[in-house]
Amino acid sequence: MRELKLILYVEDDPDIQMVAQMALEVVGGLVLRSCSSGQEALAAVAACEPDLILLDVMMPGMDGPTTLAELRKLPATAATPVIFMTAKVQAAEVAHYKSLGALGVVAKPFDPMLLAQQVRQMFSEAAP
Amino acid sequence: MSGDDAVQAKVDMLAKIFKGRLHVRFEKMNAAFALCRAGGDNQEQWVELHRLLHSLGGAAGSFGFDELGARATFVELQIKDLLGQPDKHPHDIDQIGLALAALQSTT
Numbered sequence: 001m002r003e004l005k006l007i008l009y010v011e012d013d014p015d016i017q018m019v020a021q022m023a024l025e026v027v028g029g030l031v032l033r034s035c036s037s038g039q040e041a042l043a044a045v046a047a048c049e050p051d052l053i054l055l056d057v058m059m060p061g062m063d064g065p066t067t068l069a070e071l072r073k074l075p076a077t078a079a080t081p082v083i084f085m086t087a088k089v090q091a092a093e094v095a096h097y098k099s100l101g102a103l104g105v106v107a108k109p110f111d112p113m114l115l116a117q118q119v120r121q122m123f124s125e126a127a128p
Numbered sequence: 129m130s131g132d133d134a135v136q137a138k139v140d141m142l143a144k145i146f147k148g149r150l151h152v153r154f155e156k157m158n159a160a161f162a163l164c165r166a167g168g169d170n171q172e173q174w175v176e177l178h179r180l181l182h183s184l185g186g187a188a189g190s191f192g193f194d195e196l197g198a199r200a201t202f203v204e205l206q207i208k209d210l211l212g213q214p215d216k217h218p219h220d221i222d223q224i225g226l227a228l229a230a231l232q233s234t235t
Contacts, residue, residue, distance in 0.1 A: 015146045015187045022142060027135055058182055087186055087201070109189025109197055112139050113132075 004123045008050035009034045010041040010067060011085070012059040019112050020054075028116020038062030042070055045077050052123055053077065054106070057086035057097075065100055072101065083122055085110070143191040147235065153184055154232050161228055165221060171211075178207045196234045203227040 007024060009032050011017045017034050024030045033048050035041040039062055041053070053071065057064035064084055071077040084097045089107040097105050104122040106115065160177040164170050181204035188197035206224055210216050 013183045013187055015142075015149065016183075016190060018145070019139070019142050019187075019190050022135075022138055026138060058179065060176075060179060087182065108186035112190060113135065 002051060004030065004051050004120060006031045006033065006048065006050045007052045007054055007119070008041060008044060008048065009054045010036075010038060010059070010064070011054075011056040012036050013056075016056075016108075020110075020115065023110070023112035023115040024119070027113060028120070030116060030119075038064070038067030038070065041067055042074070045071065045074060049076060050080060052119070053080055053082045054119065055082055055084050055102075057084050057088065065097075068100055068102070081123060081126060083119060139191070143193070146187065146191045147193070150235055153180065156180055157184075157228060161225065165225070174207060174211055178204060178211065181207065193235075196231070199227075199231045199234055203231055 007030055009017070009020060009024070011020065011034070014036075017036070021032050021034060024032050033044060033050065035044050037059060041055075053068075055064040055067060059067075062070070064086070068082055068084075071080070071082070082102050083104055083106055084102045085106045085108055086093075086097070087108045089105055094105045103126040106118055106122075110118070157177060157180050160173050160180060163173040164177060181200050185197050185200035185204055188194070188200060203224065206220075206227060210220055210224070213220075
């Protein structure tokens with residue numbers, strides 16, 4: 001089973017980026033590479049091979065689902081696990097995001113003390 | 129100070145920074161709403177205002193400002209209803225203005 005160490009995190013809001021970074025690095029002991037847009041993430045994956053991609057759904061320009069579709073076209077991230085982060089977490093919405101290829105969905109707003117645990121759990125449940 | 133206390137202290141510090149920067153978010157919302165009010169083909173401004181509120185709703189709750197987050201989400205949903213309407217009723221637009229003012233008074 002692949003170990004979860006490096007996460008590529010795509011979120012346009014700097015405040016949310018800041019608290020998620022604290023939650024995942026300080027609380028969770030993970031390493032985060034943060035990007036502010038889908039375009040930036042597509043450029044970043046050439047230089048880092050994340051174990052997991054955390055993707056905000058609603059972003060200006062390229063939204064989360066579009067970014068996921070573009071990431072899947074790149075050999076480096078064709079099969080990288082992805083978790084969406086969104087406020088839209090009704091059952092049908094979660095099912096839709098999973099149908100796009102996501103492991104799961106983290107609800108926003110999130111609890112900074114529990115975020116890393118949630119992410120690790122989704123990652124380990126889906127790992128072969 | 130335990131590990132959890134140290135983390136909580138960091139969260140509290142980040143929350144202070146977030147609160148200190150709220151005025152920037154409100155200024156952007158007010159500017160977008162002014163353009164929405166101006167009329168004409170301003171669908172993009174309504175979408176931008178919706179996005180700003182969505183973003184605030186997600187951030188506020190994560191910093192522990194639950195009431196602010198709930199109010200932001202309330203206005204976000206009001207705007208979502210309006211987005212599909214080509215001719216927005218002035219009364220509905222006024223309601224958004226009032227809700228935005230209430231949101232900003234939360235802090």
